Amino acid sequence: MNMQGQNISDVIEKYFKKILLDEKAIVIKRSEVAELFNCVPSQINYVINTRFTIQNGYVVESKRGGGGYIKIEKVNLFADQEFIQTLENLIGTDVSQQEGYDIIQSLYDEKTLTKKESNLILATIKKDAFLGMDTNLENTVRAKMLINLINRLRYEE
Known part of the structure; x- marks a missing residue:
């Protein structure tokens, strides 16, 4: 090698x-x-x-x-209900910007999200979008946003 x-x-x-x-x-x-x-x-x-x-x-x-x-x-993201639940549990009640970026990158890599969708979500969860909010609150809001997104994509046809 x-x-x-x-x-x-x-x-x-x-x-x-x-x-x-x-x-x-x-x-x-x-x-x-x-x-x-x-x-x-x-x-x-x-x-x-x-x-x-x-x-x-x-x-x-x-x-x-x-x-x-x-x-x-x-695993094939969103084809496996157990995986979705595991991902939601991993996100939990708070998620950092980097962890959120990693999740969105995986969804993009698996072609679950388009480049445009991924970029829109990344712009939404980046630190600047939270307007100086307390970091703990920011991470909580980010986690709720990602879980809502995952649940919405779960039912997409």
Whole structure:
């Protein structure tokens, strides 16, 4: 592998995503992947925890121990009611601007939102739109807006 000039996390992420182009899910052993990339197993955890999140359209399941594994599954946003509920639970009662941006980016990447729709939503949830509102209140309002959007898209034909 040519990792020259590339961050190891980027290389590992690309490796998983390339497999997920052909497969709906992959099951890996951390130690085997760490050995493949000549890195520590915690590096694999870092990549999975930061780049394969529910906001990015992935569900991760892990089992620890001798026969342990990590399963990464790409989910089709809005086709899976359980995923929608999980996304709503993740948003909860407050969400930061960056978390909101990540969610909208995933919806755009999955072609659930058009570029124009995504840009309109991003403009709506950006910090400037809240006119100096207290950060806690801003994050609460942003979360309510995103949950309303998700619920509206759930029923779109």
